[in-house]
Amino acid sequence: MVAGKMTRRERERQQHISHILGVAEGMFAEKGFFQTTMRQIARKAEFALGTIYAHFRSKRRLYEKVIETQTVGLVDFVIQEMASRSSPRDQIEKFIQSKMAFLHRNRSFLRMYVAELDAPRLDSGQVLPKAARESYDSLLHHLRDVIRLGIKEGSLKSMNPDVLARTIDGLTTAVAVSWLRLRTWPPVEAETRVATELLLRGAAVRPQERDLA
Amino acid sequence: MVAGKMTRRERERQQHISHILGVAEGMFAEKGFFQTTMRQIARKAEFALGTIYAHFRSKRRLYEKVIETQTVGLVDFVIQEMASRSSPRDQIEKFIQSKMAFLHRNRSFLRMYVAELDAPRLDSGQVLPKAARESYDSLLHHLRDVIRLGIKEGSLKSMNPDVLARTIDGLTTAVAVSWLRLRTWPPVEAETRVATELLLRGAAVRPQERDLA
Amino acid sequence: MVAGKMTRRERERQQHISHILGVAEGMFAEKGFFQTTMRQIARKAEFALGTIYAHFRSKRRLYEKVIETQTVGLVDFVIQEMASRSSPRDQIEKFIQSKMAFLHRNRSFLRMYVAELDAPRLDSGQVLPKAARESYDSLLHHLRDVIRLGIKEGSLKSMNPDVLARTIDGLTTAVAVSWLRLRTWPPVEAETRVATELLLRGAAVRPQERDLA
C-alpha cells in the first residue's frame, strides 16, 4: 500500500486496478449492473477481457469492489467533516451537508448507491459488499451516537435515535435521488439548506414565526 | 369494461391477465427485472410461455403494466385520502400517512418502486411507463398545490413549493425504503408519526419545548 | 364443382377458399414461405386463425394448393395457346410467348415459381406439390413431343429433344427471372422477341446475314 515501497511492477498493477475500477464505476452507473458487460468494460479500459478477470475474480466481485471503494470514500469524508464540529446539532448539519455534497459530486456513485437500495435484486439474500455495508453502518452508528448525545443534552427532541438516524440518512438520500430525475443539476447549497431546515425545524410555521425565504 | 356486458370468453381473458400481472409483480419484486425470467413467470402462473406473450407483447411490457397498475392504485388511494381533509396541513399529513400505509401494505410494489427510482438502468433515457410516471406526477402536482395554499394562508413556511413537495415525497419514500433493510417489518403508525413530526416541526428542540416521546 | 348445383353453404365455402388462396399467394410471393405466418394470412384474409386451418390442414398444404392452382393455370394456358398453331416451330414460338406472357402477368406467381426451382429448401426430398409437378411435367413432355416432330420433319436441328425442351423452358424462365431484378417491368413483347430469335436462330451472324435490329 505504501507507494514508496512498491516495485515498479506492483505500482503499475495498482494503477491498472484503479483504472479498471474507474471505468467500471462509470459504466455500472450509467447502465446498471446487468446491462454492463465485462467485454464493454474491457474494451473501454483498453485491456483484454482476460486481464480484467486476472484482477477481479468475477463481474460481481468487480462490482462490489467499485461500491466498496466509493462507500469508504463517502464514509471517510463525512466522518471527517463531522469531526470538525463539536455540538451535536452542528455535527448533524455537517452530516447532511457533507453527504449531500459528496453525492452531488459523485453522480455516478449516486446512481449505483440508489440501485443498491434495492437490495434483493442482485443476489438472493445479501445486499451488498459486506465491507461496504459495514463501513456505512459504522457511519450510521456514529450519527446515532451523536443524536443520542443531542437528546441527552436537550438540544434534540427525545425521539428514538435509531429511527431518527435512519430518517435523516434516508432524507438526504431521498433528496439526492430526486436530483436524478431533474433535467438540471441543482445547486447543492440550496438543496442542503432546505433539507437541514426541514429536519431541524420542520415545515410548519409557529405562531410567532415569520417568513423564512 | 363493464363486467356484466362481457362474454364469458372476455371475462376469463381479463381474469387470466390479472392473474399473470399478480404473479409477475411478486416475482419482479422479489428478484428484480433481470433476474426474473419469462419462463419462471409462466410456470408460476401455470400458463404456457406463449400464453404470457399472447397477453403481453414482451417482458418489458409486462413489467410496465405491473408498475402502471400499482402506481395508479397508489395515486388513487392517496388522493382520495387527502380529499378527506380540508386544511393544507392536514392534507399533507394525510399524504404522508396514506402513502406510507400503502407502501407498507404493498411490500412487493415498494421493491419495484425503489428499483424504478434508478431510472436509466433499464431503457436508455426514459425511466418508466409513461402512464405510471404521469399518474405519479399528477399526485406530486396536487401535493404542490396544497403546499402553495398552506404557504399562502400562513400555516407553512414560505419555501419553494416544488422543492418541498419533492422533499416530502422523497422523505416518505426514504423511510419506506429503510424498512426493506430491517429484519422486522416495523409498525407503520410509529414510523409515520416520526416522519410527520419531523417534516412539520423538525427534530430540534425549541427553548420552550419539552420532551416529545 | 358446378356452381349451379351447389348449396349456398358450399358456394360460400368455395368463395372463402378462393379468397384465402388469393391472399396467401400474395403474401408467399412477397415474403416467401418461411417469412409468412399463418396469422398474417388470417389477418389479411379477415378470418380467424382456426378458420384457415379448417380449410387447409397445414401451412405447407396451403402453400402447395396455391402453387398447384397457379401451375395448372399456367399449363392450361400454354397448352391451349400452342394448340392454336400447327407447325412445330410455330408451336414452340407459342410456348415461349405464352409462358412469358403468363409470368409477366402473374408477378407474384413468378416469385413463388422461382423459389420452387430451389427444390430442396423446403421439405427434405420432394420439391413440390406432386400435382403441380405432374402438371408441369406434362407440359414439358408435350413440348418435347413437338420438338421431336420438328426434328423428324427437318425444321429443327437434330438435338436431344429432352435437353432442348429443358433448355427452352429454362431460357424462358431465366428471362422472366431476370425481370425480378430490374427496376422497371419491361414490355413483354420485346423480351419475347429476343428470346425467340435467340432460340431459333442464335446470336451469331451468318456470313450472308445482315443486321437484325
Add this chain to the structure above:
Amino acid sequence: MVAGKMTRRERERQQHISHILGVAEGMFAEKGFFQTTMRQIARKAEFALGTIYAHFRSKRRLYEKVIETQTVGLVDFVIQEMASRSSPRDQIEKFIQSKMAFLHRNRSFLRMYVAELDAPRLDSGQVLPKAARESYDSLLHHLRDVIRLGIKEGSLKSMNPDVLARTIDGLTTAVAVSWLRLRTWPPVEAETRVATELLLRGAAVRPQERDLA
C-alpha cells in the same frame, strides 16, 4: 493477409473461419437458409455455438459471407477463362463453358445461387451481400462489353448488348438449375455444347443445313 507474416494465432483463426464457411455452405445449400440452424452448423463444424458467433455476427452475416466468397470465386474464374481467348465469340463461348463448369463442380453453391435469384424473400428490399452483387455485376458488364465488340466487328447480330448479356447469363443459369431436378448429374460437356450451339446458332435448321448431332 500475407500468410508468412501471420502469427500462429491469426493463422489458426483464418483456418477456423474457412472451416466454418465450408460447413455452412454445405448446410445452407442442402437445406436452405431458414431450415439450417446455427446449432447444426456449430455441431457439424465442431465448434461451440458461441464460437460461430464470435466469427460471424449473425446467421445472416454468415450466410452472406458464404455467398460472397463463392461468388467472388466464380467471377474470378470466369473472367480468367475468358481472358484466354481473344475473339468476342470465343470469349462468349468461354463464358458459357466456364460458368457452367463452375456451377457443375460446385453443386452446393449452385443451390444457394438459385435461392438468391429470389431476392426479396430474405431481407426486405435488397437482395444480397452487396459485395457479391457488385462482383457479379462486374462480370456481366464485362460480358456486355465483349458482346458490344462482337456486334461492332460484325460477328454478332446487332441486338441490345445488355439484354443479350442478361439472356446469355440467364440461359446458362437456367440450364444449370435444370440439373438440380434431374436424378443423375449430367456430363457438363454435352450440356455446355447444347447451350453454346443454341445461343450462337439457334435451334432452327436453315434450308442448307444438315444434322448436327
Add this chain to the structure above:
DNA sequence: TATGAATGAGTATTCATTCAT
C-alpha cells in the same frame, strides 16, 4: 363452420468465464 385462447417446441443470440499461449 368459425373463433381465438392456449400450447410448447424451437431458434437466434448473448455473455460470464476459462485457459492455453
Add this chain to the structure above:
DNA sequence: AATGAATGAATACTCATTCAT
C-alpha cells in the same frame, strides 16, 4: 501479467397447430 479464442448455459421471443365453445 496479458491476451483473446473458445465455451455453452441461459433467455427472450415466435409461430404452427390444437381444441373447446
